[in-house]
Amino acid sequence: MRVAILGVGRLGAFHAKVLSETKDVDELRVYDADAARAKEVAGPLKAKAAASVDEALQGVDTAVIVTPTDTHALLIKKCLDARIATFCEKPIAISTIGVRDRASFNGAGATTVDMAASGELARKWAMARDG
Numbered sequence: 001m002r003v004a005i006l007g008v009g010r011l012g013a014f015h016a017k018v019l020s021e022t023k024d025v026d027e028l029r030v031y032d033a034d035a036a037r038a039k040e041v042a043g044p045l046k047a048k049a050a051a052s053v054d055e056a057l058q059g060v061d062t063a064v065i066v067t068p069t070d071t072h073a074l075l076i077k078k079c080l081d082a083r084i085a086t087f088c089e090k091p092i093a094i095s096t097i098g099v100r101d102r103a104s105f106n107g108a109g110a111t112t113v114d115m116a117a118s119g120e121l122a123r124k125w126a127m128a129r130d131g
C-alpha cells in the first residue's frame with residue numbers, strides 16, 4: 001500500500017512512525033507546508049519528503065490528513081476528488097458549515113473517508129485497507 005501523510009507536526013510524526021512500521025505499507029510519502037519539517041520526519045523513517053500536496057498524492061492508495069483543522073475540508077475534498085481512500089484526524093472542520101460539507105464528500109465517488117483519534121489507528125487502518 002502506498003500512503004501519503006499531509007502534515008507531520010506533533011501528531012503527523014506519530015502517524016508517520018506507526019505507518020513506517022506497518023508491514024502493508026510499501027511506500028510512505030510525507031508532505032508538510034514546512035519543507036524542513038517534512039525532511040526531518042521523513043529522513044529517519046526512510047520515507048520520501050514530497051515537495052507539494054499533488055506530488056505526495058500522486059498514485060497513492062491512501063492519504064492521511066494531520067494538518068491544522070481549518071485545512072481539513074479542502075484536503076479531504078482534494079483526496080476524494082482523486083479517488084483516494086482518506087483518513088483525517090479529528091475534528092473535520094472548525095464550523096458547522098465545514099461539517100455540513102462533509103455530506104457532499106460522501107457522494108464524491110467510490111472511495112472512503114474516515115475520521116478518528118490516534119488510539120483507534122490499528123482498527124481504522126485495517127478498515128481503510130480492506131474497504
Ligand SMILES: NC(=O)c1ccc[n+]([C@@H]2O[C@H](COP(=O)([O-])OP(=O)(O)OC[C@H]3O[C@@H](n4cnc5c(N)ncnc54)[C@H](O)[C@@H]3O)[C@@H](O)[C@H]2O)c1
Pocket residue numbers: 006007008009010011012031032033034037066067068069071089090091117118
Ligand atoms: N496533537 C494531538 O494530540 C491531536 C489529537 C487529536 C487530533 N488532533 C488534530 O490533528 C491535527 C494536527 O494536530 P497537531 O497537534 O499535529 O498540529 P501541529 O501544529 O503540531 O502540526 C500541523 C502540521 O501541519 C503543517 N501544515 C500546516 N498547513 C498545512 C498544509 N496546508 N498542508 C500540509 N501541511 C500543513 C504544519 O507545518 C505542521 O507541521 C489538528 O487538526 C488537531 O486538532 C491532534
